[in-house]
Ligand code: FES
């Protein structure tokens with residue numbers, strides 16, 4: 213690939229990526245160079261939210277983010293939500309609430325929910341609906357997803 217060699221900081225680890233062309237998206241690097249396939253390529257144009265990751269603590273569309281612009285930023289993907297072999301509380305909540313159908317939207321929803329749950333208060337159904345309004349679920353299982361995230365917010369110590 214043409215371009216500059218870069219290193220990205222992902223889930224707390226330095227990840228050398230090699231040469232990255234200026235137009236290469238973060239999503240492409242995550243999935244095709246680093247094997248981090250949790251973030252999904254749905255629409256690839258910023259609409260569906262399936263590619264959502266955290267950059268500097270905020271959810272972003274990795275299909276619209278240029279990798280070159282992320283070199284000095286902290287990136288977190290769904291793979292880093294919990295240590296290997298365990299589930300974060302929000303992952304546990306979706307699993308227990310049968311809130312996953314095909315699962316394609318789930319990584320993006322988990323990242324959006326993770327960002328929402330940083331608010332230190334119980335979330336209402338409307339809070340979650342607004343917070344997830346940028347994440348589409350083609351299986352349309354929104355009710356169980358929203359209910360699971362509300363429960364996760366109520367269960368926090
Ligand atoms: S793949 Fe990025 S928003 Fe749909």
Ligand code: FES
Pocket residue numbers: 312313314315316317318348349350351352353
């Ligand atoms: S569970 Fe299938 S797209 Fe959401």
